Amino acid sequence: MSAVSLQVALVGNPNCGKTALFNRLTGSRQKVANYAGVTVERKAGELRTLSGQQVRLLDLPGAYSLGATSPDEAITRDVCLGLMAGETRPDLLVCVADATNLRLHLRFVLEVRALGLPMILALNMCDAAARRGIIIDRAKLETLLGVPVVETIAVRADGVGKLVERIDGALPPLSPIAAPADLHAEVRRLIAAAVTMPRRTAALDDQIDRWALHPVGGLLMLSIVMFLIFQAVFSWAAPLQDGIDAGVTAAAAALHAAMPDNTLRSLLVDGMLVGTGSVVVFLPQILLLFLFILVLEESGYLPRAAFLLDRLMVGAGLTGRSFIPLLSSFACAVPGIMAARTIQDPRDRLATILVAPLMTCSARLPVYALLIGAFIPERTVAGIFNLQGLVLFALYVAGIVSALAVAYVMKLVRHDKIEHALLLELPSYRLPHVTDVLIGLWERASIFLKRVGGIILTLTVLLWFLSTYPAAPEGFTGAAIDYSYAGRIGKAMEALFAPIGFNWQICIALIPGLAAREVAVSSLATVYAVSATGDQAAGQLLPLIAAQWSLATALSLIVWYVFAPQCVSTLAVIRRETQSWKIVALAAGYLFALAYGASWITFRIASALT
Amino acid sequence: MDHRLKDLKLRVEAIVDRVEDVQAADPIAARLRDLGFVAGEPVRVVARGPIGGDPLVVQIGYTRFALRRAEAARVVIRVAA
Numbered sequence: 288m289s290a291v292s293l294q295v296a297l298v299g300n301p302n303c304g305k306t307a308l309f310n311r312l313t314g315s316r317q318k319v320a321n322y323a324g325v326t327v328e329r330k331a332g333e334l335r336t337l338s339g340q341q342v343r344l345l346d347l348p349g350a351y352s353l354g355a356t357s358p359d360e361a362i363t364r365d366v367c368l369g370l371m372a373g374e375t376r377p378d379l380l381v382c383v384a385d386a387t388n389l390r391l392h393l394r395f396v397l398e399v400r401a402l403g404l405p406m407i408l409a410l411n412m413c414d415a416a417a418r419r420g421i422i423i424d425r426a427k428l429e430t431l432l433g434v435p436v437v438e439t440i441a442v443r444a445d446g447v448g449k450l451v452e453r454i455d456g457a458l459p460p461l462s463p464i465a466a467p468a469d470l471h472a473e474v475r476r477l478i479a480a481a482v483t484m485p486r487r488t489a490a491l492d493d494q495i496d497r498w499a500l501h502p503v504g505g506l507l508m509l510s511i512v513m514f515l516i517f518q519a520v521f522s523w524a525a526p527l528q529d530g531i532d533a534g535v536t537a538a539a540a541a542l543h544a545a546m547p548d549n550t551l552r553s554l555l556v557d558g559m560l561v562g563t564g565s566v567v568v569f570l571p572q573i574l575l576l577f578l579f580i581l582v583l584e585e586s587g588y589l590p591r592a593a594f595l596l597d598r599l600m601v602g603a604g605l606t607g608r609s610f611i612p613l614l615s616s617f618a619c620a621v622p623g624i625m626a627a628r629t630i631q632d633p634r635d636r637l638a639t640i641l642v643a644p645l646m647t648c649s650a651r652l653p654v655y656a657l658l659i660g661a662f663i664p665e666r667t668v669a670g671i672f673n674l675q676g677l678v679l680f681a682l683y684v685a686g687i688v689s690a691l692a693v694a695y696v697m698k699l700v701r702h703d704k705i706e707h708a709l710l711l712e713l714p715s716y717r718l719p720h721v722t723d724v725l726i727g728l729w730e731r732a733s734i735f736l737k738r739v740g741g742i743i744l745t746l747t748v749l750l751w752f753l754s755t756y757p758a759a760p761e762g763f764t765g766a767a768i769d770y771s772y773a774g775r776i777g778k779a780m781e782a783l784f785a786p787i788g789f790n791w792q793i794c795i796a797l798i799p800g801l802a803a804r805e806v807a808v809s810s811l812a813t814v815y816a817v818s819a820t821g822d823q824a825a826g827q828l829l830p831l832i833a834a835q836w837s838l839a840t841a842l843s844l845i846v847w848y849v850f851a852p853q854c855v856s857t858l859a860v861i862r863r864e865t866q867s868w869k870i871v872a873l874a875a876g877y878l879f880a881l882a883y884g885a886s887w888i889t890f891r892i893a894s895a896l897t
Numbered sequence: 898m899d900h901r902l903k904d905l906k907l908r909v910e911a912i913v914d915r916v917e918d919v920q921a922a923d924p925i926a927a928r929l930r931d932l933g934f935v936a937g938e939p940v941r942v943v944a945r946g947p948i949g950g951d952p953l954v955v956q957i958g959y960t961r962f963a964l965r966r967a968e969a970a971r972v973v974i975r976v977a978a
């Protein structure tokens with residue numbers, strides 16, 4: 288790679304398409320979605336222009352003003368001012384503005400212009416502007432502003448050519464133009480001179496919002512959307528799942544039959560195939576969940592949901608702004624906790640970070656799905672609802688309700704009750720592009736499969752090793768696994784976990800589950816496969832635990848997973864975002880206590896009833 | 898008495914008069930001005946939240962924002978007669 292000759296940064300209001308441009312220009316695949324505050328970190332990429340210049344491009348979080356009010360806006364301000372440690376001040380700013388929203392975005396453009404750095408204004412979303420009949424006199428705007436103006440369409444492959452040409456051309460001269468005293472008056476003057484706007488908003492948005500924001504209709508719509516997701520995750524994924532399951536079982540049986548009974552067979556079949564296979568089965572469910580999340584993110588509906596739920600969340604000690612970080616946590620708590628950067632108020636931000644691990648992340652889905660599949664009968668309730676889907680829905684609700692309860696307790700504990708702002712922008716609705724959604728799903732699938740092939744496989748093999756060695760000596764009575772390291776560790780832990788109904792196999796599975804929650808499933812599969820005697824084919828985990836565990840134990844384990852803090856990456860990101868070990872200890876401690884307490888109660892009640 | 902944005906009826910056109918600071922150097926008021934709540938700007942309430950009519954969705958310029966009542970109370974408006 289040749290030396291970088293130009294440092295360029297993308298700046299602009301939130302949701303104007305900076306990251307979409309960044310991806311288009313550098314070939315990256317950073318997250319793009321239709322709400323303010325998607326990007327919360329600076330991201331660098333490189334591109335080579337036609338003339339052979341090597342350009343380092345920086346994507347920055349969106350900002351309404353250089354007077355930052357949240358940590359993500361502060362990053363943008365610091366980079367623009369050259370105050371960011373480890374980042375040289377950019378040679379050129381590409382200021383991006385949404386062509387359909389110039390009344391708001393041009394004000395920031397004027398603020399950026401006053402910095403005196405060379406800059407180009409990119410009028411993005413020209414396709415959407417044209418559809419709405421908005422006419423912008425580019426040449427006039429360029430003259431009035433005194434900076435080069437180019438039109439872009441970040442969502443089209445051929446939509447950024449002019450911008451690249453302009454970056455490649457000679458740097459526009461540095462002409463410090465003082466900020467006009469009244470930025471808004473200047474914006475009005477520019478718009479009056481260069482922009483024709485038939486309507487202030489898209490007519491379609493107004494129509495949809497009449498329903499989506501309606502006090503009753505809106506809430507109804509939100510419940511239906513949420514409920515549909517969980518029903519679908521359970522019922523639509525089933526056929527695909529059965530297919531994968533059958534494939535894994537057939538492969539295991541074939542390998543078992545084809546190989547002599549030795550350690551290698553045990554490692555391949557019991558360790559690798561059965562362990563990882565038990566997790567791969569959940570790929571369809573995870574993809575379905577992400578399909579819904581991706582479509583919702585791109586549609587522009589999420590900030591509306593945040594609006595509808597704001598009052599409820601404030602009552603519980605959060606804010607409507609917590610909604611998107613918490614919803615992202617359904618995928619994984621790590622990006623969810625990072626997204627909490629868009630919350631201005633430090634206390635709301637902390638509360639959001641602390642309860643984010645209670646949102647049911649996709650890594651917990653395999654655990655829930657396994658246990659529900661084994662212990663909840665497949666039945667139709669009230670004619671339309673799938674009972675297993677209902678239970679899954681209830682588990683998600685349990686996570687949400689406990690998050691609200693925990694946040695409420697934190698609100699009671701904290702003393703200062705100063706108000707804080709919501710100030711949430713509702714973007715224009717957008718139809719998701721099929722190809723973008725498919726690419727997003729493909730990425731999810733490959734991340735998941737890499738996890739399976741990487742950390743999950745490694746841990747499973749490690750666990751196989753621990754449950755196979757040391758081999759039981761001649762004349763040892765009892766199962767060989769009892770003599771192994773894993774057997775001994777499990778038995779030692781059983782003392783702590785017996786009161787909540789966990790057997791030693793579950794105890795063993797909890798340990799590797801710390802690194803990745805799904806591994807709890809593959810570990811159980813391996814432990815049971817290793818303990819299976821002689822000819823018994825390495826069987827499926829589900830019927831096995833259905834036969835061997837009591838319902839009380841299963842329910843207790845399910846409840847444990849609603850709360851349990853065992854995810855190292857989550858604790859690490861809490862540490863990074865809060866810079867405090869104390870908060871990490873607080874999070875881990877309260878989650879562990881909740882998990883143990885709730886499982887204990889569940890186990891007692893279920894034991895008494897069954 | 899001044900009319901406030903928080904009391905504006907649904908879908909009635911009004912004009913922003915000013916944003917008041919409720920404390921010295923009020924950051925929320927400053928942000929509201931940045932977002933376009935400045936004298937002479939037309940403004941409308943598009944929706945109200947399901948519980949207690951809070952928050953509001955407000956149309957200012959070409960943009961819609963969700964604001965809590967406490968934020969909207971800072972915005973003094975003139976209602977077209």
Ligand SMILES: Nc1nc2c(ncn2[C@@H]2O[C@H](COP(=O)(O)OP(=O)(O)OP(=O)(O)O)[C@@H](O)[C@H]2O)c(=O)[nH]1
Nearest residue numbers: 302303304305306307320324325326349412440441
């Ligand atoms: N129609 C159209 N949509 C666009 C265009 N560029 C971006 N979008 C959409 O605009 C939305 C926001 O895009 P992002 O790239 O995430 O915006 P951003 O400026 O990086 O947003 P933040 O990171 O939140 O500041 C997404 O829904 C994109 O699909 C465009 O040129 N035309």
Ligand SMILES: [Mg+2]
Nearest residue numbers: 305306325326
């Ligand atoms: Mg972005």
